[in-house]
Amino acid sequence: MAGGIVFGTLLAMGRLANLGPFSRVATAYVNLMRSIPLVMVILWFFLVIPLITGRPVGAERSALITFTAFEAAYYSEIMRAGIQSVSRGQVMAGQALGMTYWQSMGLVILPQAFRNMLPILLTQTIILFQDTSLVYAIGAKDLLKAAEIAGKNHNRPMEMYVFAAVIYFILCFTLSTMVKSLQRKIAIVR
Amino acid sequence: MNYHWNWGIYLEQIKGGGETYLSWLMTGLGWTVSVSLCSWAIALVLGFLIGTLRTAPSRRVARLCTAYVELFRNIPLLVQMFLWFFVVPEFLPHGLSMWVKQEMPAKEFLTASACLGLFTSARIAEQVRAGIQSLPAGQRHAGLAMGFTLPQTYRYVLLPLAFRIILPPLTSEFMNVFKNSSVAFAIGVLELTFQARQMQEDSEQGIETYLAVTLLYFICAFIANRGMSWIEKRTRIPGCIAAET
Numbered sequence: 278m279a280g281g282i283v284f285g286t287l288l289a290m291g292r293l294a295n296l297g298p299f300s301r302v303a304t305a306y307v308n309l310m311r312s313i314p315l316v317m318v319i320l321w322f323f324l325v326i327p328l329i330t331g332r333p334v335g336a337e338r339s340a341l342i343t344f345t346a347f348e349a350a351y352y353s354e355i356m357r358a359g360i361q362s363v364s365r366g367q368v369m370a371g372q373a374l375g376m377t378y379w380q381s382m383g384l385v386i387l388p389q390a391f392r393n394m395l396p397i398l399l400t401q402t403i404i405l406f407q408d409t410s411l412v413y414a415i416g417a418k419d420l421l422k423a424a425e426i427a428g429k430n431h432n433r434p435m436e437m438y439v440f441a442a443v444i445y446f447i448l449c450f451t452l453s454t455m456v457k458s459l460q461r462k463i464a465i466v467r
Numbered sequence: 468m469n470y471h472w473n474w475g476i477y478l479e480q481i482k483g484g485g486e487t488y489l490s491w492l493m494t495g496l497g498w499t500v501s502v503s504l505c506s507w508a509i510a511l512v513l514g515f516l517i518g519t520l521r522t523a524p525s526r527r528v529a530r531l532c533t534a535y536v537e538l539f540r541n542i543p544l545l546v547q548m549f550l551w552f553f554v555v556p557e558f559l560p561h562g563l564s565m566w567v568k569q570e571m572p573a574k575e576f577l578t579a580s581a582c583l584g585l586f587t588s589a590r591i592a593e594q595v596r597a598g599i600q601s602l603p604a605g606q607r608h609a610g611l612a613m614g615f616t617l618p619q620t621y622r623y624v625l626l627p628l629a630f631r632i633i634l635p636p637l638t639s640e641f642m643n644v645f646k647n648s649s650v651a652f653a654i655g656v657l658e659l660t661f662q663a664r665q666m667q668e669d670s671e672q673g674i675e676t677y678l679a680v681t682l683l684y685f686i687c688a689f690i691a692n693r694g695m696s697w698i699e700k701r702t703r704i705p706g707c708i709a710a711e712t
Contacts, residue, residue, distance in 0.1 A: 312642070312688045313681050314649035316660050321681070324673040407543035413653060414660075421546055435554050442546045449541035 310350035316414050319343050323415045340412040340419075348405055355401060359394030360386060396460040403452050407445065420444065473672050488666050488676075495662030496683055502579050502648045502658060503687075507641060509584025510591050517588065518595025519621060532592065539589035544582075544650050551582040552654040579651035587644055594636050598629035631702055638695035642688045649684075659683060 310318065322343040327333045334342075363386050371381025410421045418426075421441050428437030521532045539547070552575075556567045567574070602625060610620035652661035663680040667673045 312646075313684050314646035314660065316649040316652065317663070317677065317681055317684065320660070320663065320667075321677050324667070324677065328674075407541075410543040410545045411650065413545060414664075421543075421549075425549075435557055438546070438549050438554050442542050442550055445543055445546055446538070446541045450537060453537075453541065 307350045307353060310347055311354070315347060315408055315411050318347050319411060319414050322346070336412070336415045337418070339415060340409075343412075344405070344409070348401075351401055351405075352398070355394050355397050356390070358397075359390035362393045363389045392463055395463065396456055399456045399459070400453070403449050403456070406452075407449060410445070474675060488670060491662045491666055492659070492679060492683065494657060495659040495680075496687075498576070498656055498658040499645065499648050499684075500687065502576060502583065502651055502656060503644045505576075505580035506582075506584035506587060506648070507644050509580065510587035510644070513585065513588035514591025515595055515626075516592075518592035519599065519626065521592065521596045522599045524617070536589045536592050539586055540593070544586050544647055545653055547586055548579065548582050548650060548654050551578050575651070575654055575656045579648070579654060579656045583644065583647055583651065586647070587640065590640060590643075591637070594633045594640070595629060598633035599625055601632060602628055628704075631704055634695065634699045634702070638692060638699070641691045641695055645684065645687045645691060 319340065323336070323339045326339055326342065367385055367389065368381060371385040374381075376384065409419055412419050413422055416422070424437040424441035425434070428434035431437075517532045517535060521529050521536070523529055542550075556564050558564075559567060606624055606628065607620060610624040611617070615623065648658060649660040651658055652664070655661070659680050663676055667676045670676065
């Protein structure tokens with residue numbers, strides 16, 4: 278249930294990594310996505326996708342597409358910041374060595390940029406993991422919804438809510454602790 | 468794509484009531500803004516307090532505050548909403564618990580504001596701490612050398628500087644509060660998202676509904692952004708890099 282959604286978003290991360298925020302369209306897209314609440318985006322996609330494709334899609338699939346589109350905006354911002362954090366001299370050095378744009382990007386800039394932004398990227402993934410609980414709005418079955426249903430079936434809603442909270446906490450806390458130690462390990466020595 | 472457009476929908480009367488859909492949306496906007504502002508106030512006060520205490524010399528206090536921040540940061544907001552709404556009243560003393568469940572006025576609103584406020588306060592605390600730690604140690608030493616006590620050093624030297632440094636992230640946090648308030652629909656606050664869902668089901672004019680609501684959120688975020696950048700401009704320290712641009 279929750280796994281499918283999380284997996285889908287990880288996929289999205291890989292796929293949309295090089296969404297270029299260089300063009301105007303991309304900038305507008307990013308700004309739009311960042312300025313409306315995720316719940317609204319989820320509702321929008323749930324409404325609009327069936328209109329475009331002409332047939333209803335399930336809540337789970339709709340959620341998957343939504344998160345792909347939504348997170349693309351956030352990830353692309355992080356990528357941009359990461360690339361911009363590499364000093365200009367590196368680009369020039371790459372060019373001076375006779376590298377093409379793609380060579381210097383792939384061999385010089387991106388490895389450094391990636392190192393810089395990996396912690397933020399992972400943090401965003403943790404936030405994303407938490408945000409998946411919002412698909413509740415369209416009734417997709419994630420951890421929270423499942424907990425609620427289980428709670429209603431056994432007439433024990435309190436315990437199930439607390440249980441869901443504890444699971445989220447353990448997962449996120451472990452992940453963020455790992456990110457912190459990773460950050461210390463891979464930091465570029467200046 | 469065969470969609471039946473109807474742009475006049477906002478002004479149409481709702482069946483069985485004297486209201487228009489527009490008035491629904493406006494009520495929603497009102498609740499959204501009030502939940503956001505309420506929780507922003509809570510978050511600012513608590514966030515500054517806890518962020519400051521995290522840099523305090525006492526290990527135990529700092530650790531306690533770190534635990535607070537980690538707790539609120541690692542549970543999704545929606546789950547927290549449910550916890551506050553359904554679970555917390557159960558743990559109160561019996562009389563108070565009954566009062567909260569049955570008689571407390573504007574129960575959803577208060578729960579949502581408290582929850583969102585505490586959630587945001589953890590994030591602000593993190594920024595305040597980062598802001599204070601980014602100050603050169605000389606500032607603190609200078610304050611202490613002038614004969615200030617530690618609280619005075621914080622009050623007159625460190626916090627005013629840290630506040631200015633963290634203003635940009637605070638701006639985006641303020642915008643986040645507006646966005647996050649949309650989660651309050653889950654416990655039944657009649658805010659924008661709630662009204663949007665209701666209007667969409669009632670009128671079956673989904674695109675128009677969501678367009679209007681998206682626009683309203685956009686306006687909220689924009690006003691918040693402008694307001695904060697105005698404050699930023701007014702409180703800028705002359706001579707810093709930011710002052711020249």
